[in-house]
Amino acid sequence: MPAILEHSNFTVSDPDATAAWMCEIFGWHVRWSGAAISGGYTVHVGSDDSYLALYRPADPADAKGSSYTTVGGLNHIALIVDDLDASEQAVKDAGFTPMNHGDYEPGRRFYFHDNDRIEFELVQYEAA
Structure with a gap:
């Protein structure tokens, strides 16, 4: 399993x-x-x-450098959504900026950073 x-x-x-x-x-x-x-x-x-x-x-410490160049860094968190367009509007409404839109197999996606510079990817898979 x-x-x-x-x-x-x-x-x-x-x-x-x-x-x-x-x-x-x-x-x-x-x-x-x-x-x-x-x-x-x-x-x-x-x-x-x-x-x-x-x-x-x-006692938090400030983040240093890019997660993509730091061994053990968290690069992004990806989540599947049912309606990418509605999710993108919700991201904008929350004050975040969608970026790096992509439309390739197996679905459409975009990314955004939150206030802590954590990157999120939202993806909607195409119906089979």
């Missing part, structure tokens, strides 16, 4: 604010929030089956 991704955990500056825009754009909900490792704070946001853990350490 293949593995199924249950969650991913990454560091953000404001877990509550990040969770709020994710709920708005992606239709997710907050599953849990509370104290985390080393005096930090975490919000779990997603669906009933999977989620993103948004962690803020007690």
Whole structure:
């Protein structure tokens, strides 16, 4: 049986604010929030089956360099959406700028960066 991704955990500056825009754009909900490792704070946001853990350490450090040139860097998070055009409008409404639009097999896509410079890819697969 293949593995199924249950969650991913990454560091953000404001877990509550990040969770709020994710709920708005992606239709997710907050599953849990509370104290985390080393005096930090975490919000779990997603669906009933999977989620993103948004962690803020007690004493955050500024990011340095590009994730694409840093070993162990998070390059982007890709999400499948049913309606790419509606999702793009939601991204714009949230104050983010869509970029790098592509239309190639197996579907259309675009990218955007959030306030923490985390890159997201939204893709809509073509119907078979």
